[in-house]
Amino acid sequence: MSEKDFTILVADADRKIRQMLSLYLKGHGYNILEAEDGEQALDVYYANSSKIDLILLDVMLSKIDGFEVLKELRDTSLIPVIMITGKDQEYDQAKGFKCGADDYISKPFSPTVLLARIDSVLRRCSVKNQNSILKAGPVELYLKSKYMKLNGNIVVLTQKEFDLLTYLMTNPREVLTRNQILNAIWNYDYEGDPRTVDTHIKQLRSKLKECGKFIRTVHGLGYMFDYEGE
Structure with a gap:
C-alpha cells in the first residue's frame, strides 16, 4: 500500500x-x-x-x-x-x-x-472519485487527476498552484490569512518570505484569466475565493 x-x-x-x-x-x-x-x-x-x-x-x-x-x-x-x-x-x-x-x-x-x-x-x-471536481462557473478543478479546466480547456498548474486553488475553493467566501495559507500549503515549518503567497495568487489569477476576480483580496487580512453561482 x-x-x-x-x-x-x-x-x-x-x-x-x-x-x-x-x-x-x-x-x-x-x-x-x-x-x-x-x-x-x-x-x-x-x-x-x-x-x-x-x-x-x-x-x-x-x-x-x-x-x-x-x-x-x-x-x-x-x-x-x-x-x-x-x-x-x-x-x-x-x-x-x-x-x-x-x-x-x-x-x-x-x-x-x-x-x-x-x-x-x-x-x-x-x-x-477519480475525476471528482470542484466547480465555480467556467472553472473546474479535478481533485484526483490534479488538473484544472477553464472554459473546457486544460490549464497547466504547478503543484503549489493546484494546492492553493484547492484550498481556496474548499473554503469559499472565507477570509484566509497569509499565515493560514502558508501553514496549509507550505506547512508549519516554512521559513521563507510570506509574500510568496501573493506571488502565487498573482500567478493563479493570471492563469484564471477573467475568473481571476474570483480570488478577492481582503485588505489587511488575506484572500477569499468568492464565486456567486447561478
Missing part, C-alpha cells in the same frame, strides 16, 4: 483508539493524520484536502459531531468516509449512510476487519 501513498485522517475522540489505529495503519503502509474533535477534523481536512484519501470518522466527536462533520464535507467533497459508531447502533449507521458515508464499522472492532473495509472502500471509490 505504501507505493500508492494513501493518507487517512483518523478522527476519533478516544486517544487510545487513535493511537492504536495510527500505529496499525502506518504498519500497513498508510500515512496518518489525526483529529480529536469535529472542529479539528475539519481544520485538518481543509488544510490537507489534496492529500487525504479517506477519513475514519467517529460519530461521537466533541464540538462538532461526526454527522455534522460529514454533512459539511459533502457540501464540497466526495472524499471516502467510514463512520465509526457505537455497538449495534443501527440508527447511527442509517443516519451515517443518509449523510453520505461510504461504510461504517461498530466498536469494538477488529483492526483486520477495519483494514479490509478501508481497502474495499478505496478500491470502490477510486474510480468513482
